[in-house]
Every structure is written in C-alpha cells, then in structure tokens.
Amino acid sequence: MAENILMELAGVGKSFNKADGAPRVILDGVDFSLRKGEIVSLLGKSGSGKSTLLRIMAGLIAADKGRAAYRGAQISGPAGGVAMVFQSFALFPWLTVQQNVELGLEAQGVPPAERERRADEMLELIGLAGFGGALPRELSGGMRQRVGIARALVTNPDVLLMDEAFSALDVLTGETLRNDILDLWDSGRIPTRGILVVSHNIEEAVMMSDRIVILSSDPGRVRHEIAINLPRPRNADSQEVRDLIDEVYGLMTMRSAPAAMPAAPAAGAATPPDYRLPETDISRIESVLELVAAAPFSGRADLPQLAEETELPDEELFPTCEALAMLDLAVVEKGDITLTALGQRYAQADQQQRQELFGQQLLKHVPLAARIHAQLAQADGGSVAEEPFIELLEAMLEAEQAKRTLEIAVEWGRYGEVYEYDFHTRRLMLPERSSL
Numbered sequence: 500m501a502e503n504i505l506m507e508l509a510g511v512g513k514s515f516n517k518a519d520g521a522p523r524v525i526l527d528g529v530d531f532s533l534r535k536g537e538i539v540s541l542l543g544k545s546g547s548g549k550s551t552l553l554r555i556m557a558g559l560i561a562a563d564k565g566r567a568a569y570r571g572a573q574i575s576g577p578a579g580g581v582a583m584v585f586q587s588f589a590l591f592p593w594l595t596v597q598q599n600v601e602l603g604l605e606a607q608g609v610p611p612a613e614r615e616r617r618a619d620e621m622l623e624l625i626g627l628a629g630f631g632g633a634l635p636r637e638l639s640g641g642m643r644q645r646v647g648i649a650r651a652l653v654t655n656p657d658v659l660l661m662d663e664a665f666s667a668l669d670v671l672t673g674e675t676l677r678n679d680i681l682d683l684w685d686s687g688r689i690p691t692r693g694i695l696v697v698s699h700n701i702e703e704a705v706m707m708s709d710r711i712v713i714l715s716s717d718p719g720r721v722r723h724e725i726a727i728n729l730p731r732p733r734n735a736d737s738q739e740v741r742d743l744i745d746e747v748y749g750l751m752t753m754r755s756a757p758a759a760m761p762a763a764p765a766a767g768a769a770t771p772p773d774y775r776l777p778e779t780d781i782s783r784i785e786s787v788l789e790l791v792a793a794a795p796f797s798g799r800a801d802l803p804q805l806a807e808e809t810e811l812p813d814e815e816l817f818p819t820c821e822a823l824a825m826l827d828l829a830v831v832e833k834g835d836i837t838l839t840a841l842g843q844r845y846a847q848a849d850q851q852q853r854q855e856l857f858g859q860q861l862l863k864h865v866p867l868a869a870r871i872h873a874q875l876a877q878a879d880g881g882s883v884a885e886e887p888f889i890e891l892l893e894a895m896l897e898a899e900q901a902k903r904t905l906e907i908a909v910e911w912g913r914y915g916e917v918y919e920y921d922f923h924t925r926r927l928m929l930p931e932r933s934s935l
C-alpha cells in the first residue's frame with residue numbers, strides 16, 4: 500500500500516436485484532483512492548451509485564467485485580477509524596443531544612466519564628455548548644445536523660464520510676456548517692486525515708475539495724477527476740472558482756450516451772433502445788426554455804448562471820436540460836445550453852403550436868413515446884393497458900423507477916396530444932382527434 504493512501508477501491512463492482520430478480524449493475528470497475536490530507540467530493544447524476552460507493556467504504560454493505568481497503572486492510576464491516584454523517588441526520592429522537600453524541604463512543608467501549616468529557620468537548624467545538632440536554636426535536640435542522648457531525652467526530656475518526664450532509668438544510672445554514680467544518684479541518688483541530696463528501700452541489704464541491712471525482716451512470720464508474728489547488732477559504736465569486744464551477748458543469752453535462760436513440764425498436768437490434776426519461780416536468784422544461792430564450796441569455800446560457808437565475812438545484816436543472824436536449828430543443832455542451840432553431844421557434848410559439856411541436860419531437864426522439872404510439876396505432880379499439888410497458892421498463896429499471904418513467908411518458912404524451920391516459924382503467928389510448 501502506498502504510504503499516503505487511506506482508502507482504496509480497486510475494480511469495485513456492485514449489483515442490486517431488479518423487480519424481476521435479475522441483477523442490475525450499479526457500480527462497475529470503480530478505481531478510487533482517498534489520500535491523507537485531502538477532501539474529495541464525489542459528484543454524479545442521481546442514481547449513479549454515489550451513496551452505494553460511500554456505504555461500501557463505510558463497511559455498511561459489501562462490494563461483490565474488486566477490493567475495498569482501509570489502510571491496506573480489506574473492509575469487512577464498519578471500521579473503527581471511519582465515521583459517516585448522513586443526510587437524514589439519523590439521530591435517535593428519544594435520546595438527548597449529549598446521549599446521541601456519546602453513542603459512537605459507547606460502541607467503542609469508552610468508559611462513561613470519558614464519554615461525557617469528550618462529548619462535552621465536541622459539542623463545544625461544533626457550536627452546541629449548552630445544548631447537551633436538549634432533545635433533537637427541540638433543535639433546528641442545522642443544529643440537528645451539527646449533532647450528527649459531532650457524533651461522527653467525537654470518535655476522532657481517521658476518515659469522515661459525508662453523504663449529502665448539507666442538502667437537507669437551507670442554503671445559508673448548509674454553507675455555515677460547511678465552513679465550520681472546513682475551519683476545523685484547515686486549522687487542524689480535528690485529527691481526521693481524509694474526508695469524502697457525496698454531493699449534488701457543484702459549487703459546494705468546488706469550495707470544499709482538494710479533488711473532485713465524477714461518476715458516470717449505468718454503470719457508475721470514475722469518469723473524471725479534477726484536482727483543485729486553491730487555498731481555503733475560497734471566494735465563491737473569484738474568477739478561479741467560477742472557472743472551475745464551469746469546468747465541472749461542462750463535465751457533468753457531457754453525454755455519455757448518444758442523445759437520440761432509434762425511435763422504434765428494430766427487430767433483432769443488437770442494442771435495445773434507451774427508454775429512460777429525465778425526471779422533470781413540462782412546466783419546468785418550458786420555463787427553462789423561456790428563460791434561455793429571453794435576455795440576457797438570448798438563446799445561450801452558462802449553466803451555473805442559469806442555475807442561479809432559475810433557483811433550481813443542479814439535480815433539477817440537469818434533467819430539465821437533458822429533456823430539452825433529448826427533444827432537440829437545445830444542445831448542452833461544455834457547461835452551456837444553447838437553443839436549437841426549433842427551440843427558438845418553440846419559445847415564440849403559442850400554446851397550441853407548442854403542444855404540436857412537443858408531440859412531434861416526442862415521436863421523433865423519445866423511443867418510449869414512439870413505442871406507445873406505435874402500439875396504439877395497431878391496437879384494436881385504439882387502447883392498450885399500461886402493464887406491458889411497465890414490464891418492458893422493469894427489464895432495465897427498478898420497479899419504482901419503471902413506474903415513474905411511465906408516469907413521465909404519460910405526462911409528456913398527453914401534453915403533446917400523442918396519446919391519452921385513463922387514470923381509472925390505467926389504459927393508454929389515442930387522443931380523440933389524433934393529428935399525428
């Protein structure tokens with residue numbers, strides 16, 4: 500083992516079973532190491548396997564391929580030197596703040612008097628002095644997460660793993676807490692040697708990290724790594740930080756698969772069409788399109804700027820941009836979104852024309868919608884049950900995602916007047932006067 504490596508993953512793979520019992524590969528061939536003295540942020544689209552990777556490193560679940568090691572030893576369960584902070588805070592509601600913080604020490608067999616002393620010290624350090632006797636419900640969200648962090652830090656962990664620890668908090672509270680942790684880390688007041696942060700927030704990752712690792716999806720594997728050599732604290736408005744944020748946006752929105760798949764599944768085709776749809780809705784798609792079309796963007800926007808303007812978090816903005824690209828209303832590349840000529844036309848169109856354009860693009864570029872429409876055209880009576888489509892989707896997605904994907908396809912199809920859906924009978928049908 501190289502001297503400076505705290506945790507190492509080599510060729511790590513993990514599959515979960517889909518609804519039909521067949522395995523779905525979530526992580527495949529992941530190579531990654533966390534080195535001494537660094538904060539690393541792990542970014543990737545929703546569902547790319549970030550939390551799964553973190554849980555493997557925390558020893559909460561086992562990889563089914565490759566090797567995961569902490570200080571050279573295979574991870575086979577939660578390791579003493581590794582602590583984790585969860586997005587949900589994961590506090591015991593019936594225990595006081597002090598008791599919640601002492602829990603980690605209790606598990607390590609630390610005697611009561613020492614537990615109390617160390618918990619007191621940690622509460623003081625994390626800004627919760629005087630709150631030891633409070634119950635979690637008496638605290639604000641930010642303070643509750645401080646308890647979660649104190650509980651992890653009180654064990655003097657060598658490695659701290661944070662799973663979207665700030666995302667359940669409002670922006671300002673999350674930022675304050677993040678800065679407090681960076682301050683503890685940079686001033687050497689905590690003995691922790693390495694921090695790995697799973698995040699959805701690109702700015703947060705750039706402000707915190709020495710290195711950013713981006714996971715690809717389906718399956719998740721390390722796609723990009725960016726080293727950040729700026730001193731902390733960093734100025735969010737500085738040119739260097741803005742440039743890095745742009746670069747990460749660019750890498751995150753780089754498509755790893757072709758934008759448009761064949762509209763109808765060719766018999767015996769080697770690769771089945773991609774039926775997945777981005778998790779977004781029509782009103783979001785249209786409002787982002789309108790915003791990009793209008794001044795000051797006038798057809799082309801820098802994604803970080805657009806995120807600020809729309810106030811959409813990245814995990815909502817990305818799928819929306821992906822939908823616009825999928826429908827050929829925009830092109831997303833290198834951290835910018837640019838409307839196509841059709842996208843420009845769409846922005847100017849009235850409601851009826853928009854719906855027509857939407858339906859037309861749906862049939863051209865969204866294989867699932869095209870398939871539903873094609874089957875309806877052939878069906879007796881022009882209606883079909885939803886089940887076969889759910890089954891089709893379950894062959895590649897988990898049950899919940901399959902259901903959600905069909906819901907999105909239904910919403911899009913109804914808007915584009917390509918098909919209708921009866922919520923009582925759960926059947927799809929052609930619209931009364933289909934112009935398509």
Ligand SMILES: Nc1ncnc2c1ncn2[C@@H]1O[C@H](COP(=O)(O)OP(=O)(O)OP(=O)(O)O)[C@@H](O)[C@H]1O
Pocket residue numbers: 515516525543544545546547548549550551552897
């Ligand atoms: N125990 C499990 N059983 C079955 N599937 C699972 C299990 N845990 C995770 N998954 C699936 O694995 C995929 C990756 O999940 P994971 O939570 O690791 O992704 P993520 O990148 O952290 O996503 P997000 O950013 O949305 O939190 C998802 O499709 C998820 O539903």
